Amino acid sequence: MITHNLGYPRIGAKRELKRACEQYWSGKIDISVLLEEGKRLRREHWLLQKEKGIDLIPTNDFSFYDQVLDMSYTLGAVPKRFSNVFLEESQPLDLYFAMARGYQKNGFDITAMEMTKWFDTNYHYIVPEFYKDQQFKLNAIKVVDELKEAKSLNLEAKPVLIGPITYLLLGKEKEEGFNRLDLINRLLPIYVELLSLLEAEGAEWIQLDEPFLVTNLSEKEKEVYIEVYNALAKRFPTLKIMLATYFEGLHENTSWVAQLPVHALHVDLVRGKKQLNELLSAIPEKLQLSLGLVDGRNIWKNNFEQSLSIIEKAIGTIGSDRISIAPSCSLLHTPFDLDNETDEATLPSEVKNWMAFAKQKIEELSLLAELARENPSEKAKNAFEANKFAMKSKLTSRLIHDKKVENAVKEITIDHAKRNNPFNIRQALQHGSLKLPLFPTTTIGSFPQTKEVRLLRSQLKKGGITANAYETAIKSEIQKAISWQEQIGLDVLVHGEFERNDMVEYFGEQLNGFAFTKFGWVQSYGSRAVKPPIIYGDVDRIDPMTVAWTEYAQTLTDLPVKGMLTGPVTILQWSFVRNDQSREETTNQIALAIRKEVQDLELAGIKVIQIDEPAIREGLPLRKEAWKNYLDWAIRAFRISASAVNDETQIHTHMCYSEFNDIIESIAAMDADVITIETSRSQMELLDAFVDFKYPNEIGPGVYDIHSPRVPSEKEMEALLEKAALLIPIRNLWVNPDCGLKTRGWKETDKALVKMVNAAKALREKYQVEA
Ligand SMILES: CN1c2c(nc(N)[nH]c2=O)NC[C@@H]1CNc1ccc(C(=O)N[C@@H](CCC(=O)N[C@@H](CCC(=O)N[C@@H](CCC(=O)O)C(=O)O)C(=O)O)C(=O)O)cc1
Numbered sequence: 001m002i003t004h005n006l007g008y009p010r011i012g013a014k015r016e017l018k019r020a021c022e023q024y025w026s027g028k029i030d031i032s033v034l035l036e037e038g039k040r041l042r043r044e045h046w047l048l049q050k051e052k053g054i055d056l057i058p059t060n061d062f063s064f065y066d067q068v069l070d071m072s073y074t075l076g077a078v079p080k081r082f083s084n085v086f087l088e089e090s091q092p093l094d095l096y097f098a099m100a101r102g103y104q105k106n107g108f109d110i111t112a113m114e115m116t117k118w119f120d121t122n123y124h125y126i127v128p129e130f131y132k133d134q135q136f137k138l139n140a141i142k143v144v145d146e147l148k149e150a151k152s153l154n155l156e157a158k159p160v161l162i163g164p165i166t167y168l169l170l171g172k173e174k175e176e177g178f179n180r181l182d183l184i185n186r187l188l189p190i191y192v193e194l195l196s197l198l199e200a201e202g203a204e205w206i207q208l209d210e211p212f213l214v215t216n217l218s219e220k221e222k223e224v225y226i227e228v229y230n231a232l233a234k235r236f237p238t239l240k241i242m243l244a245t246y247f248e249g250l251h252e253n254t255s256w257v258a259q260l261p262v263h264a265l266h267v268d269l270v271r272g273k274k275q276l277n278e279l280l281s282a283i284p285e286k287l288q289l290s291l292g293l294v295d296g297r298n299i300w301k302n303n304f305e306q307s308l309s310i311i312e313k314a315i316g317t318i319g320s321d322r323i324s325i326a327p328s329c330s331l332l333h334t335p336f337d338l339d340n341e342t343d344e345a346t347l348p349s350e351v352k353n354w355m356a357f358a359k360q361k362i363e364e365l366s367l368l369a370e371l372a373r374e375n376p377s378e379k380a381k382n383a384f385e386a387n388k389f390a391m392k393s394k395l396t397s398r399l400i401h402d403k404k405v406e407n408a409v410k411e412i413t414i415d416h417a418k419r420n421n422p423f424n425i426r427q428a429l430q431h432g433s434l435k436l437p438l439f440p441t442t443t444i445g446s447f448p449q450t451k452e453v454r455l456l457r458s459q460l461k462k463g464g465i466t467a468n469a470y471e472t473a474i475k476s477e478i479q480k481a482i483s484w485q486e487q488i489g490l491d492v493l494v495h496g497e498f499e500r501n502d503m504v505e506y507f508g509e510q511l512n513g514f515a516f517t518k519f520g521w522v523q524s525y526g527s528r529a530v531k532p533p534i535i536y537g538d539v540d541r542i543d544p545m546t547v548a549w550t551e552y553a554q555t556l557t558d559l560p561v562k563g564m565l566t567g568p569v570t571i572l573q574w575s576f577v578r579n580d581q582s583r584e585e586t587t588n589q590i591a592l593a594i595r596k597e598v599q600d601l602e603l604a605g606i607k608v609i610q611i612d613e614p615a616i617r618e619g620l621p622l623r624k625e626a627w628k629n630y631l632d633w634a635i636r637a638f639r640i641s642a643s644a645v646n647d648e649t650q651i652h653t654h655m656c657y658s659e660f661n662d663i664i665e666s667i668a669a670m671d672a673d674v675i676t677i678e679t680s681r682s683q684m685e686l687l688d689a690f691v692d693f694k695y696p697n698e699i700g701p702g703v704y705d706i707h708s709p710r711v712p713s714e715k716e717m718e719a720l721l722e723k724a725a726l727l728i729p730i731r732n733l734w735v736n737p738d739c740g741l742k743t744r745g746w747k748e749t750d751k752a753l754v755k756m757v758n759a760a761k762a763l764r765e766k767y768q769v770e771a
């Protein structure tokens with residue numbers, strides 16, 4: 001039985017890759033320094049896995065931005081708007097980064113490719129763009145060079161590629177008249193070329209990631225899978241293909257997937273525990289099985305006793321030489337190294353002893369392999385006892401349960417999720433009290449988190465400045481932001497979220513039942529990372545979390561300041577969650593905590609309160625049969641958090657990166673008075689669902705993409721608004737960017753928002769004249 005890994009976090013223990021990329025983008029370092037840093041990180045991560053005893057080590061899991069973008073680049077799926085600008089002799093990495101970030105230099109103004117969520121994770125990938133005349137062309141340098149690098153270190157390397165069908169399904173047709181799956185005939189020869197090169201370079205194993213195999217597939221998709229994998233098997237009779245599935249079980253796909261002619265099948269036994277029995281009975285004689293035992297999506301220690309019984313069962317049925325063990329999915333979604341966490345105040349050692357990050361998960365794998373052998377070492381036996389102790393300590397700990405919270409959740413009734421009156425009555429009251437113009441302008445909450453602001457927080461945490469000095473400095477940022485918003489003519493203001501490290505972590509730090517880390521970074525997109533807090537116990541809010549900052553901002557202006565909260569589903573989704581109770585139960589606890597905050601904001605005189613729920617769509621189960629149950633409790637949790645206010649108090653919600661078509665009914669059921677959504681990258685395409693559904697409440701379709709430094713023109717935003725005004729009743733229409741502006745600089749923010757306000761004014765004029 002061997003151990004292998006599906007992918008390692010590439011950003012580095014201290015986010016070294018982030019710093020290197022950002023320094024390169026700002027011209028502070030040369031390309032050679034960036035490339036060298038990438039090489040150093042790869043080497044370090046490979047050697048660490050080797051040292052911990054992993055037999056098969058993944059390569060090509062490293063990326064300077066995103067593994068899907070790497071694949072597009074490797075397969076030559078570069079949209080023409082880029083390839084026309086970047087000539088053959090240009091630095092390849094510059095073209096690659098331009099695809100991700102857009103390019104507004106040397107007289108060019110090219111928009112970035114779209115970005116969306118990777119299955120149900122908080123990781124974002126760059127969406128492949130497909131055209132009717134799409135051609136592919138191999139650019140194998142990265143994949144092959146990384147294999148050579150690993151081989152030069154005497155490692156048993158396993159190149160990891162996104163499988164051809166998952167790659168196509170991840171993308172989007174950018175024009176009508178074709179189906180992207182039909183491109184398989186042009187794509188497959190490129191994969192064949194790539195696999196041949198890798199085989200020639202001595203690759204024995206290739207991992208092809210096909211996570212779409214865990215979803216509800218159409219007949220056509222199933223047929224393409226069968227054709228493609230048969231073709232590959234015929235062409236590569238000796239290359240060992242490991243077909244990797246994860247994030248769910250195979251369900252109804254089990255029997256035919258088990259028949260695909262690959263060397264090994266990897267299955268996720270954390271999310272898809274139940275599939276093992278069926279698989280063991282359906283497995284053909286030669287197929288090897290990779291058991292995904294160690295949770296790649298959470299930070300809890302593996303339960304050795306349970307894992308060993310699974311291993312035993314698998315060995316007992318098909319023999320140890322056909323079994324390998326691995327994490328459930330790539331470790332990209334877990335932080336780097338728990339050993340770096342030494343602060344008892346943020347992460348009590350009792351809780352830390354229940355946890356494992358990527359490095360520890362790799363150790364767990366080696367230990368499990370050792371323990372499954374006949375005569376495990378003393379070290380492994382001791383580790384087994386320590387693991388048993390940790391499991392028991394978690395079961396019996398006094399840190400976890402809070403009767404008061406558990407009772408409050410039990411006492412939730414239907415009334416907790418109901419506003420006093422329906423939307424039309426609330427709308428009239430809110431319009432009467434807020435007196436906003438047509439096409440009211442607002443922003444989504446955050447303003448640039450400058451180096452200076454982040455430094456202040458870092459100094460506060462290190463004791464370099466006092467809490468008073470920090471408060472004064474943040475208040476000064478708020479004061480500047482309020483007077484600037486008044487000056488440029490925004491209608492509903494925000495305080496700017498300067499005091500927040502992150503929209504989830506900030507709340508986690510103030511809620512009971514949460515622990516947090518210093519270095520627990522997980523890549524979110526490109527160079528950006530998040531530090532998900534850890535929910536280990538019952539959640540409660542003791543003191544107000546945001547009221548003082550919002551109240552202060554409101555004292556500075558007569559215009560309404562929007563209170564800014566993160567919703568219960570998003571807090572759940574972007575945290576590491578308990579594995580000892582249901583997600584629904586935890587979300588209800590968070591909903592009650594946010595409800596208290598909403599009530600306190602209203603009491604403090606705040607008339608508009610936004611409860612962000614960007615992760616509702618992302619939390620949707622991968623299997624359609626589980627959607628209804630999830631949506632029922634998720635929407636109810638939002639409503640519990642939002643419904644304790646008077647009719648005059650206007651509740652906003654915000655969502656980004658979401659395809660709304662499938663869940664529009666549930667979004668309407670949230671019954672927020674105003675919803676702001678990300679729509680600009682898709683040219684308002686995402687608005688269609690709201691239009692088709694005749695969405696009744698107010699809506700702010702984003703008019704500019706905040707993920708790129710590109711400043712849109714006034715005309716562009718006006719055109720988008722015109723489009724929206726034709727689709728949505730204008731009294732229901734708001735004007736805002738796609739999302740918060742924390743990642744942007746002040747210069748571009750100022751320019752863009754001035755233009756946005758002007759665009760709103762132009763529409764106001766036009767429609768007032770017409771009215
Ligand atoms: C809306 N989004 C979010 C998602 N998930 C979240 N949990 N939060 C989100 O906001 N998912 C979907 C999208 C993803 N979008 C983003 C956008 C931006 C970031 C981002 O900017 N991340 C920052 C880290 C933010 C943070 O936690 N900052 C801390 C610590 C800052 C720090 O690095 N300090 C330095 C010292 C100070 C200095 O010298 O700069 C240090 O520790 O070395 C803070 O502000 O206090 C990033 O840089 O990646 C993420 C997801």
Ligand SMILES: N[C@@H](CCS)C(=O)O
Nearest residue numbers: 444445446612614740
């Ligand atoms: N209020 C948050 C929402 C991000 S999704 C922000 O503005 O950053």
Ligand SMILES: [Zn+2]
Nearest residue numbers: 614656739740
């Ligand atoms: Zn957003």
